[in-house]
Amino acid sequence: MSTIAEYLESLRGKSVAVIGMGVSNTPLIRMMLRAGLKVTVCDKSPRERVEELAAELESLGAKFQLGEEYLDKLYRFDVIFRTPGLSPNHPELVKAAEKGREITSEMELFFRLCPCKIFGVTGSDGKTTTTTLISEFLKEAGFNVYVGGNIGKPLLPDVGGMTADDMVVVELSSFQLMTMTLSPNVSVFTNLSPNHLDYHHTMEEYTNAKRNIYLHQKAGDRAVFNFDNDITRELSKEAPAGVTLFSRKSKLEEGVYLRDEAIWLTNAMGSREVLPLADIRIPGVHNIENYMAAIAAVDGVVPDKCVRAVAKRFTGVEHRIELVRELGGVKYYNDSIGTSPTRTMACLDSFQQKLILIAGGYDKGVPFTQLGREICKKVKVLVLCGATAPAIRQAVESAPEFAGSGLEILETHDLAAAVAAAQGAAVAGDVVVLSPACAAFDQFKNFMERGKRFKALVNEL
Structure with a gap:
């Protein structure tokens, strides 16, 4: 499957269920309805709470399964798009999978169809700032950049206009990664600590979801890990492709580290100072780590002068100190x-x-x-x-x-x-x-x- 048009054509004659009419799925629903597909929207909200959007989608041909029974008999549908907030272990999804139904998500489909290089960022903390920094570095270097995933807007509707020379940067939550079978070309794992245990129930399940950001990488791909975090340091040993480590606390023989009040990088080409800490405008040692992760991600793609230019003007992301x-x-x-x-x-x-x-x-x-x-x-x-x-x-x-x-x-x-x-x-x-x-x-x-x-x-x- 190489294009979004071919994928939509492959769904013709099939029944499609989209779970959740939130930010990531509504553009997907519109796109499929405009292609003339049979789409049922399943959402926990009662009709009166989503009336305006429901009326718009209904005018395009959507059917609805709303309220508390929104997940009833999902196995009736040929293809089911899961919302990230719904666990793949939900009994109705398990039953549908057992009956051979295709279960996917907006992000999984995007990964299948994206024609360009993908940078993906996950971790318990620092994802959004690191994602934003990578995208700003790439833009400063002159690339046409798409930013999405858990930050910004869904990217699937844009995939038809993307070219091989573009760059994509996505923030990926454990919910999105849980069922992924493809990994980004460059993956960044900022850190890992207990989180979302109301959803994942165990730390093991949470960790296993996050591992999908690098487990499916191929030759030529690269994974970036936080050396200072005990869990990510251990996980880095199982990465199937190239690995770059970053550390705020240790001088690394290879990777990104601190030296003389600056961020340095050592690789096969030698050692160099990339960014003086004095150039960073956002407060906090955690933001130094976010810069290190982003610098490791764009090494070989973005010149150091672009990194410094961004650092001197970047004042942070909304809701972050x-x-x-x-x-x-x-x-x-x-x-x-x-x-x-x-x-x-x-x-x-x-x-x-x-x-x-x-x-x-x-x-x-x-x-x-x-x-x-x-x-x-x-x-x-x-x-x-x-x-x-x-x-x-x-x-x-x-x-x-x-x-x-x-x-x-x-x-x-x-x-x-x-x-x-x-x-x-x-x-x-x-x-x-x-x-x-x-x-x-x-x-x-x-x-x-x-x-x-x-x-x-x-x-x-």
């Missing part, structure tokens, strides 16, 4: 992307002073023990809200560092009250950060919506 405003000598930062304890710990490490931290949210089943200890060391006032507030409080108060820390803990019922409490506790010179250590699903659709609400609340102060 984003300065919202300064009011009365207090700085307010939005780090709503802090959806795991490790992300929030990286955020705490990015500042030289004790913070006023707003944390708490949806419970993904991840432990807060280490976060509790770090909060005791680096936070002066902890403002908690959301479903995990009691669990985070317990982790903090159980930490050996809590006694004598002087840490004040405030509990509030929602984000608006949390912002008001943080402002009430702050004096000139303080830093207030929203970095929840949890997903947003208890009160918001996603971390972006949470971050925008936080920024609106801060700007109203």
Whole structure:
């Protein structure tokens, strides 16, 4: 199958189910309906909640299976497009697979049809910034670049216009990778720590999903791994193609590392300084690691001068330690992307002073023990809200560092009250950060919506 037109033609006469009418699947649904295919949209939302979009798709010929019974008898369909948020282990999908139905996804199909080089990024933390940096490096070097996956828009509708000279950069979640049988030409594995255990149930299943980013690589492909992370360092040993390691803590004989306040790279061509740390405008040691990962990914494709040009102007991605405003000598930062304890710990490490931290949210089943200890060391006032507030409080108060820390803990019922409490506790010179250590699903659709609400609340102060 070489083109999207040929693929759509191969579906003629078959019944197609698309699970979920969210950001990644709606363009796919429109494209298939316009090609005259028989498409049923399966979505958990009741009709009244999605009426406008449903009416539009219905006018193009879509049928619907909505509400709580949206997954009933999936085996009736010949081809099923899974949404990343639905586990492939769901009984209805398992039953459909047993009956020989084809189960795929928008991203899997894109990988089959993409005519150009694909850079893929995964990991527990740092995916979006690393993905963005790679794309900015490539653009600076003059390439036509498409960015998508878990960041930005779905790429399948664009595949027909792509050429062999273009470049694609995709952020890939464990949900997307779980059933992938193709890997990017260049894969980047930023790090790995417990995450999404509400979805994957075990760390082993989560790790195995992530492994698909490099397991299916071929000769000439390359995988980039974080040497400082125990899990990714071990996984790098099983990569089937070329491997480049990066390390913030160790000088590597080969790979990307720190030396004399700069990022260096050593490969078969020799050693060279790529980027002085002074050129990096975004705060935090984790962002130095994101730069290292991105530099390793584009080695041999992008000149070092392009990397330096990007570093001097790049001020970060929205919702990632984003300065919202300064009011009365207090700085307010939005780090709503802090959806795991490790992300929030990286955020705490990015500042030289004790913070006023707003944390708490949806419970993904991840432990807060280490976060509790770090909060005791680096936070002066902890403002908690959301479903995990009691669990985070317990982790903090159980930490050996809590006694004598002087840490004040405030509990509030929602984000608006949390912002008001943080402002009430702050004096000139303080830093207030929203970095929840949890997903947003208890009160918001996603971390972006949470971050925008936080920024609106801060700007109203």
